[in-house]
Amino acid sequence: MVSARRSLTGLLLFVGFLLSFSNSANALPAFARKYGLRCSACHEAWPMLNYFGQKFKDNGYQLMNDRDSPVWQNPSYWPVTFRMTPSWHRESTDKITYDTPGGTPGLRRLTSSGFDYGGLDILSAGTLEKNISFQIIPASDELGAFHIEAVNARLDNVFNSPWLNFKMGKFELDNLVSEKRGLTLSANGGGYNIYHFVPVGDGNIFGQIGDNQVGMEWLGHSANDRTRLSVAILSSTDGNPDLPYGSNSYSAFFTGSHAFNVGKLGTDRVGFYAMVGQAPTTYLTDSSSGVPVLLPSSGLGNKGFSREGFVGLFYFGKLDFQVVTQHGSDSKWFGAGYGDLIDGIATGNNTPGTVLPAGARNPTWNGAFVETHWVQNPQLIFFQRSEWIRMSQQAIPGTAGNFGNIDNYVFGYRYYPFMNSRAGFAWHNEYGWLKGYGLAPDGSDLTSNSLMLGFDFDF
């Protein structure tokens, strides 16, 4: 039953989608301690950067005031920050399948609430020497399983030019609206959907611009950071180590933006981004043990994909809007399920020699979100985000046109009881609502919502 299988796949994707957002946000009191600046100097409301913080980051975590080298620090200075978020939250999903006494599966809403805590982020970044900087972020899930969220070193201001900055390792893509520094935290509102969107049944996990990627980046910017350009060359591994997929597949990520003054309203910025790449669609197998086993790094049949969009940051005094759009396209091979092993088995459609379903075509979609902030003062910020993704072409003919569409709405506030240069603390309250079209087990729409109240702190 193809439709049932696709619905199940959709449900799994939907759940995985919610769980996949990694909010290893980069708000580092270690920087504040080093330079004696309040968190609010770099963060409009931490962890979201303001223009000064963006420039600090673009300069390689340097203020460019001749005191950036660690030799200026007290030897006991340790550039490490811990962040965690204990909370109470309530999660509700309207249609889940469950076993009934009669043996037939039923559908019902499932709601749960309770006290909880998120994963731990250990954030370390700074300078090794003037114009040589680094970033290391080991992060664990709630059970203590660690992974390397980011690790990279950077050469800054090569030949004393702000246009020559090079970074290598695993890093956050140069998204102007950073999910890693986003304000939203709840299960149904914590991430930006278009940064991770994969059509239902699509096997391309490699185009997720919200995931940290492994590669090398060139970043150039004007002295005052008003104009920024960057290009990153990435291995198509979705940030995973050891080249587990194709050994010769690469992607590229491009961004460009320019900021301009709008008088008393502030400084606006407009720009673009694009990710283009190739990734494998099939894998060699070895059945010498009697069971087909996929061979690591044996990816074959590279196929293309692209994501591109517009980014705008618009300020109206205390009110600002962040707008991000996206047009996405995957090869029909991805659309038919090739690529990553979404079936989890080696004998499925990920081995060489299989053929595309009749009429398969490139899946395409369009998406956008608008995030709004009202900064009452540096200690109180209200936010909302509305996000929509619409499939414009399904990979498999006959699939409902709106299958896999997403609506997401989230709103809340963060209150920071104090401001200093040693630690950050926020009372966080957020509500998120997410709807996936046709993703319920019975093929109808699936909705879920989250309510979250918590302490978000780092030090």
Next chain:
Amino acid sequence: MRTPQTILIACAMAVLALASTSSAQITEYQEQQNLGVEAHVGRLTGHAKDAEINYRRYCAGCHGNQGDGEGENAMWLDPKPRNFTLAQFKCRSTPTGSLPTDADLYDTVGRGVQSSNMPSWNPLSDQQRVDLVAYVKHFSDRWKTDKPGEAIPIPPEPAVNAERIKSGQVLFQKLECWKCHGVEGRANGPSADTLTDDQNRPIKPFNFHDQTKFKCGTADSDLYRIFMTGLDGTPMPSFADNVKPDEAWDLVFYLRTLQPQHSKEKEIAEQLGLKPINPNAAVAPAEAPAPAPAPAQNNENKPQ
């Protein structure tokens, strides 16, 4: 049983409570301050009242909520943050002892202060910076009673040559710059360890040998301006009454030879085989003016 709606209402009430607390603090603060001060830079007009939040956000951690230089970070900083209530500023285009122009303060905010914790705030918009200048001014009543001085004129920079560099070196000795800055500009002169600012805090002279940028700029004209205006509040006096403009340029050229970066002045000095001055050697009175007088204010700790 609590419904989601009940919970949402409770959350909304919590938001309102927090918002009212926060706004009450702002109002109380505003009542204590005179926020009608303006600043004018070019066609921009800054309003102190518009900078209150940005001052809290960017400046108060070091300069303090009251502008007294006693923010929570001040104890860890060296040099200490400026005390705006004194209305005394190092980086000016105006004569020593006078108030700076609004443009002077605006430039300092945008440029930052080298070798201090004051960064460049040029990512802020022009309007935000001029608003902050107005806010800085509102901390002192001196801005109501005094007017900024007239900017010291800076004549066009002459062409550098060997004679000018040698003349500048003579000035360096006669003006006794070496007593603080050292004979090679290494900030190790005999007075260097005794220097204090006007609040009796130890202060170091500029190290020409290691540093390329000055506190108040990087250009030759900035260096010219620094010793013609002095750095108020520090032992660095104004030489405006002791040095003619042409001589001041000679001194600029000589000081450039002490710095680490490549320059035409350094090239000429190498061709000349210029040696560091000998403080014990006599300099003919006709060759240079007398040593500069001590600054007008708080001169008990200044080098004589």
